[in-house]
Amino acid sequence: MLGVVRFLSLLLVPLLLGSTRGLRNASQRTFKIDYSHNRFLKDGQPFRYISGSIHYFRIPRFYWKDRLLKMKMAGLNAIQTYVPWNFHEPQPGQYQFSEDHDVEYFIQLAHELGLLVILRPGPYICAEWDMGGLPAWLLEKQSIVLRSSDPDYLAAVDKWLGVLLPKMKPLLYQNGGPIITVQVENEYGSYFTCDYDYLRFLQKLFHQHLGDDVLLFTTDGIFQKFLKCGALQGLYATVDFGSGINVTAAFQIQRKSEPRGPLINSEFYTGWLDHWGQRHSKAKTDVVASTLYDILASGANVNMYMFIGGTNFAYWNGANLPYQPQPTSYDYDAPLSEAGDLTEKYFALRDVIKKFEKVPEGFIPPSTPKFAYGKVAMKKLKTVEGALDILCPAGPIKSLYPLTFIQVKQYFGFVLYRTTLRQNCSKPTPLSSPLNGVHDRAYVAVDGVPQGILERNTVTTLNITGKAGATLDLLVENMGRINYGAYINDSKGLISNLTLGSKILTDWMIFPLDTEDAVSSHLGGWDGHDSGSRDEACACSSSNYTLPAFYVGNFSIPSGISDLPQDTFIRFPGWTKGQVWINGFNLGRYWPARGPQMTLFVPQHILMTSAPNSVIVLELEHAPCSDNNLELCAVEFVDRPDIGASQTQSRLPPHLSIQGL
Numbered sequence: 333m334l335g336v337v338r339f340l341s342l343l344l345v346p347l348l349l350g351s352t353r354g355l356r357n358a359s360q361r362t363f364k365i366d367y368s369h370n371r372f373l374k375d376g377q378p379f380r381y382i383s384g385s386i387h388y389f390r391i392p393r394f395y396w397k398d399r400l401l402k403m404k405m406a407g408l409n410a411i412q413t414y415v416p417w418n419f420h421e422p423q424p425g426q427y428q429f430s431e432d433h434d435v436e437y438f439i440q441l442a443h444e445l446g447l448l449v450i451l452r453p454g455p456y457i458c459a460e461w462d463m464g465g466l467p468a469w470l471l472e473k474q475s476i477v478l479r480s481s482d483p484d485y486l487a488a489v490d491k492w493l494g495v496l497l498p499k500m501k502p503l504l505y506q507n508g509g510p511i512i513t514v515q516v517e518n519e520y521g522s523y524f525t526c527d528y529d530y531l532r533f534l535q536k537l538f539h540q541h542l543g544d545d546v547l548l549f550t551t552d553g554i555f556q557k558f559l560k561c562g563a564l565q566g567l568y569a570t571v572d573f574g575s576g577i578n579v580t581a582a583f584q585i586q587r588k589s590e591p592r593g594p595l596i597n598s599e600f601y602t603g604w605l606d607h608w609g610q611r612h613s614k615a616k617t618d619v620v621a622s623t624l625y626d627i628l629a630s631g632a633n634v635n636m637y638m639f640i641g642g643t644n645f646a647y648w649n650g651a652n653l654p655y656q657p658q659p660t661s662y663d664y665d666a667p668l669s670e671a672g673d674l675t676e677k678y679f680a681l682r683d684v685i686k687k688f689e690k691v692p693e694g695f696i697p698p699s700t701p702k703f704a705y706g707k708v709a710m711k712k713l714k715t716v717e718g719a720l721d722i723l724c725p726a727g728p729i730k731s732l733y734p735l736t737f738i739q740v741k742q743y744f745g746f747v748l749y750r751t752t753l754r755q756n757c758s759k760p761t762p763l764s765s766p767l768n769g770v771h772d773r774a775y776v777a778v779d780g781v782p783q784g785i786l787e788r789n790t791v792t793t794l795n796i797t798g799k800a801g802a803t804l805d806l807l808v809e810n811m812g813r814i815n816y817g818a819y820i821n822d823s824k825g826l827i828s829n830l831t832l833g834s835k836i837l838t839d840w841m842i843f844p845l846d847t848e849d850a851v852s853s854h855l856g857g858w859d860g861h862d863s864g865s866r867d868e869a870c871a872c873s874s875s876n877y878t879l880p881a882f883y884v885g886n887f888s889i890p891s892g893i894s895d896l897p898q899d900t901f902i903r904f905p906g907w908t909k910g911q912v913w914i915n916g917f918n919l920g921r922y923w924p925a926r927g928p929q930m931t932l933f934v935p936q937h938i939l940m941t942s943a944p945n946s947v948i949v950l951e952l953e954h955a956p957c958s959d960n961n962l963e964l965c966a967v968e969f970v971d972r973p974d975i976g977a978s979q980t981q982s983r984l985p986p987h988l989s990i991q992g993l
Contacts, residue, residue, distance in 0.1 A: 334860055347877075352931070363505045363512045363547060365568065367592040372633070374505075374512070376950035378725040380631070381512070382685055383410035383450055384639025385485070385599070387459065388438040388661055391642045391672075394937035396438055398697060399640050399672050400445050406667065406682045407691035409449035410512070412598075412635045413421030413438070414457040416465035417492055419648070422743070424469055427495060439503050443510035449503070450598075450635060452515040453496055455489050455534075456820075460605050460650045460658050463710075463813040464518075465822050468743040472688045478821055479517070480525040486533060497541035506545050513547045514538065519572075521552040521562025524818045531564045551598040554585045563589045566943050572599030572637070575615055575623035579630055595632035600624065600635050602677065603665030607656040610926040612976040614665040621680045628688045633980055636681070640668035643933050646918035647744040651822075653882075655772065655788050657812040659929040660920030671933050671973065672901055700936075703898035705969035708947055710885040712965075716748065716807055717780065717879060717948075720843055722850050726819060728841035734826035735770075735842055737810060742844035747825050749806045750841040753778070753798050753832065760795035761833050763804075768792055769828030772811035775880050775952055778802050782877035785953070804837070807829075807880050809952065811921075851948055880910075880952045885967065886944040897939035900969045901931040902947075906956030913948045914938055925953070928976020934969070 364373050372379045384403050389400055403411055413740065415435055420428055429435065442449050456479055457465035468475055473484045503509030516534050538548055552562035554573045563569040569589040583595045602620050604613035627634045641664030651657040658977045663670035667678035674696065685691060728750070729740055737747055755761075763776065767787055774786040778798035786794055787807070798804070806826070813822040829836045889897050900911065902919070909923045917938040924930050939945055947967060950957075957965035 341846050361506050361508065362545075365547065365593050370592060370631075371594050372512075380594070381410040381414050381448060381450070381633045382408055382628070382689060383448075383633075383635035384408050384667070385412045385635060385637040387638075387642055387662075388413055388435060388639050389416055389461075389648075390430070390560050390644065391640070392935050392937055394935065396441055397445075397670055398584050398700070399668065400442055400447060401697050402668055402672065403639055404445050404447055405692050405694070405696045406639075406678060407685035407689055408447065408639070409689070410450055410635070411442055411639075412450040412452065412637075414459050414461075414465065414518075415451070415453040415496060416457055416459065416461050417455050417469040417496075418462060418494070419466055421467055421492060424467075428500070436499055439500075439510060443503070447510065448505070448512045449510040449549075450513050451500060451514070452518060453493070453500065454518060455492060456520075458650075458816050460662065460815055461644075462648050462650050462744075462815065463648065463822065464815040466820065468738060468813065468824075469741075471738045471823065472741075476821070477525065479520070479523050479530065480527045481529045481533065486530075489534075490537065490930075493537055498859070499540065501542050504546060505641075506543075509955060513549055513568075514542065516548050516550055516564075516567050517562075519552050519558070519562060520550065520710045521558035521560060521814075523561070526561035528564060531567070533956070535564060536762060541650040549596075549598070554582045556585060556588060559589045560587065560832045563767045568593060568596075570596035570598040572597060572601075574601035574604075575620045575737070579623065579626040579632075583630065583632065595630060595635045597627055599631060599637040600627065600634050601640060602667060602681070603663075604640070605664065606659050606928060606975075607652065608659050608923055608929075609656070609926045610928065612663075612665075612962065617677045617680050620677065621684050624681055624684050625687070625939070628684065636667070638662075638664040638666040640672060641666045641670055643670055643920065645920050647810065647812065647921075649812040649921070652810045653814060655814070657772070657921070659975075660932055661929050661973075663973075663975055669973070670975070671700065671702070671901075671935075675745055698905065701895065701898045702971040703896065703900050703969075705887055705889065705900055707968045708885040708887045710883040710947070710949060710957065710967060712885050712955075713882040713948075715780075715879045715881040716746075716845070717777070717805060719882065720748065720799075720849065723845040723847065724843040725846075728843045731840050731842060732838050733829055733836075734840050736827050737824040737844075740825075740842055740844045742825075744810055745847050746810070746845045747808050748843040748845060749774075749808060749826055750843065751804050751837050751839055753800055753802045753804055753834065754835065754837075756800045757796060757798045757832070760797055762793050762831075763796045764793040764831045765826075765828065766792070766831060767828040769826055769830070770806075770808065771822070771824045771827050772825075773808040773809045773952075775805075775809070775877075777805045777879055780879065782879055790822055804832075807952070847911070847950065851913045851918075853860065860877065876950070876954060879955050880950065880958075881955065883949045883951060883955060883957065884964070885947045887969070888944045889939060889941045889949070889984060891941035893941075897941060899936045900934045900939075900971065901973050902934055903931045903970055903974065904949075905968060907949070907951055908953035908955070908965050910949055910951040910953075912967075913946075915940065915945055930974040930976060931970065931972075933973065 552558040641662040
């Protein structure tokens, strides 16, 4: 690995030339639209960008330079990135702009490599990201109308952009930086509000913070009705579309809004997104390459979405309707894989670009090496029920009726809802969510005996048994908020009452679970003794479920070997569904029982050789760890990803693939 780092350092030297020169001559730098010739002018000269999307928030900072350099060597002269509001302001007024959140450094790094930047700061971004990048705490005002002129929403946007945009101003092209264009909102024409006052508010705000010379644009799908509500005078309208369609006809839609000016496809889809329970999406390389050729042959500007997809670490994935959450991998079948590896598609698109532009000479940084560390034995620590004193040290919140995640200020992860049975249920009795109020999955137990799962839209009734006075627990998981469409105001938890038989359940104790603090501060010290849990009682249950519980294992990587640690992938043979942390880093969700993703990407920078690496798994449904099968209680680190069997998707814009569902 050190050899690769030295190689990258040598390769960077010629690419760094000119970046400081640009800063010295900022007053001479201009980026404008030449309407008379349907093109951009960069410093007075004709210019066309060939860009690729990369999301810094889906790639560890450790790998930003590697990924950007590979994009540069593919022939790209620009990159495009979103800025997710919720990633930077997870709590109101608490901002994160350091380490993996350091968007300024990311943009400066692109600049040093000679790449221009197309910035998409939202405030809404979609991006298959939780709530489309909007922070969940906005929903504390239940009547708020997102992406509209609602005063509460505008006040929050005003405050946020007042923090973000001044950081971006020095990075604008005319100020010596790499940002050539800035998108206002995102695919707004696909949203129901169609509020021109909202767009005007944003337009004014962007100019207020970035100046009058900034080139602002919008992006919408290739349908006139989308451009009708998504475009605004003074914001240059662009379109997005994928491969295998008539490029000339697609750009004619843009021409209806922008009769003159550069043709731009702001999202040319190189692949497609995945959902749990569906096959992995792929786009045929030859079709993508052919359509890219047609776009470039037409003289248009293009941004390839995605050029590298990356990973939805932790709980950051979004969801579509009907409720379908996206998996941890955001590989997207992009030219660079989730792990940053070079693919056949990478070289095919590079060959197309070479027909129109000169690509950098020299070696392309290689794919990073991967290592199979093998099986790691796991042992049970505690059930969630037995760890409530650690997971919720402040104790429960009491309420007559269930409260949502937002009402208890729990924005991600898990909340445990507890009440007592008011009646004997010696015979199976229906526990129901009549209004489909379980968002998104509830793992149900009575006196420590697993009963089954309630799941949004699919399983709204579950038969349970138990005695009057028994404890009823529902561990509710937020699987990711809807990121597109009219229902991005996606509440989580028990959002309506539950009934047992015909009676409404009341008198709840609600435990917001701080899994991150527990994993980083407490779990490593547990000795595996599961005090307070009644898990053993359920071993003889006829249920196929085990209680949600934490499991731990560790493995060592030899020190003194220059090439270790290396990237790897973790798989879960025999496990069902849950969350995994390595050395306290929340890697994301695993769900091999549903797929398509079977392995999770483990970047090398979270691994260490100085001490054993800890693996903590929260298995929610069923672990392969019974007393009779301890040898099966293991996870495995492998050197190849498995994100599932694939299917070829049509490249329709997202608006068509999910609208009306």
